[in-house]
Amino acid sequence: MAKAASSTVPAGSSGTAAAAAGEQQQQKHRVAVAGASGRMGHMLIEAIRASGDCKLTGALDIPASPAIGNDAAAFLGHASGVPVSADIRAGLAHSGVLIDFTRPEGTLAHLRVCRDLGVSAVIGTTGFTDRQKAEVEASARDIAIVMAPNMSVGVNVTLKLLQMAAGALASGYDIEVIETHHRHKVDAPSGTALKMGEVIAHALGRDLKQHAVFSREGITGERDPSAIGFSSIRGGDIVGDHTVLFAGTGERIEITHKAASRSTYAEGSLRAVRFLAGRKSGLFDMFDVLGLR
Structure with a gap:
């Protein structure tokens, strides 16, 4: 009878594996989503959940949203542990980057807090005036921003x-x-x-x-x-x-x-999130993200 193969595990290896898993979890991109209860917000949250390297850490919406206080991933039948909040500072407190597809006034309000907290931003909002664009450019002196009218x-x-x-x-x-x-x-x-x-x-x-x-x-x-x-x-x-x-x-x-689907905007946004990793400041667009210069 053949002898069963031995699978000796070195002492302490389980602890090492757990530490490695914890480190990998910490290295995930910590992402907040603005307009979390809207159509694009839902698509972004679903894409973040499906990704292997991003983690939802914040969800923002307007005070009148019926989703305020609910789990941001409840629409997926999943508990993310992240409540939808109208408190911008609280919603960004644990995040490294914000994805924003809202409206110019809301995006600029979010961006001011991002600037204070050192949170990067991926902006897909459209309809900015020249003055509002200048405010985004000024913010980019302190934080890294990818801004594009279409993330696809x-x-x-x-x-x-x-x-x-x-x-x-x-x-x-x-x-x-x-x-x-x-x-x-x-x-x-x-x-x-x-x-x-x-x-x-x-x-x-x-x-x-x-x-x-x-x-x-x-x-x-x-x-x-x-x-x-x-x-x-x-x-x-x-x-x-x-x-x-x-x-x-x-x-x-x-x-x-x-x-045919907003998922293409969500996937492009996550590529922008990855591009911003390690960048401290600067204004970029999707040509930069995709190497199309």
Whole structure:
């Protein structure tokens, strides 16, 4: 009869394994989510829970939210031990980075506390004014921030393609940016559409503020060949479609990105969280995160 193999465990190895497991747990990215009870907040919390290297450590929402005081992961049938809170400072106290897809006023209020506490930020909020953007830039002198109108990896690859296309189609092509979103979206054009316009304008050596056309009605006259047009459509539950049309004589080129789920924004946000690890200050975007410079 074959002798059973011995599995001798060195003394103290169980303690070493436990210490290693504890260290690994401590090394997880400690992430807080703003707008925790909203659609994007839920998607972010689910993505954090499914990741192997991130841990939910804070959940923020407005005082009127019915989720205040509830476990942030209750919608998943899971207890995270993190209550949804309207107290920004308490909600960020145990976190290393905040992911924020709320509204400009709320994001800036969160960012002021992040700056005080040394908490980094991933900002997907859109609709900032120039003055509000300047406040974000000022915060980046003290904390590390990734700010992008769209965290989707696919969208940011699309932006790179648009940069290349605009450079090659610098003359003889009319440019239109068409975006479609759900009925609940409060700003137009979308931040992603504006970012597409900025990328194209920069590639063409134009100032988007001078060449953007946001509406047409009545007798508009012939199209200005240097114009970059925008069209916004709102309806239903469309997550987000963006198409840039380069219309030439005898041909047209369309570059399109369609989002079927907000999960792509959540996964891109977690890539931004990982990118910020070890960075103390600076303002970055998804081109930095994805190495698309």
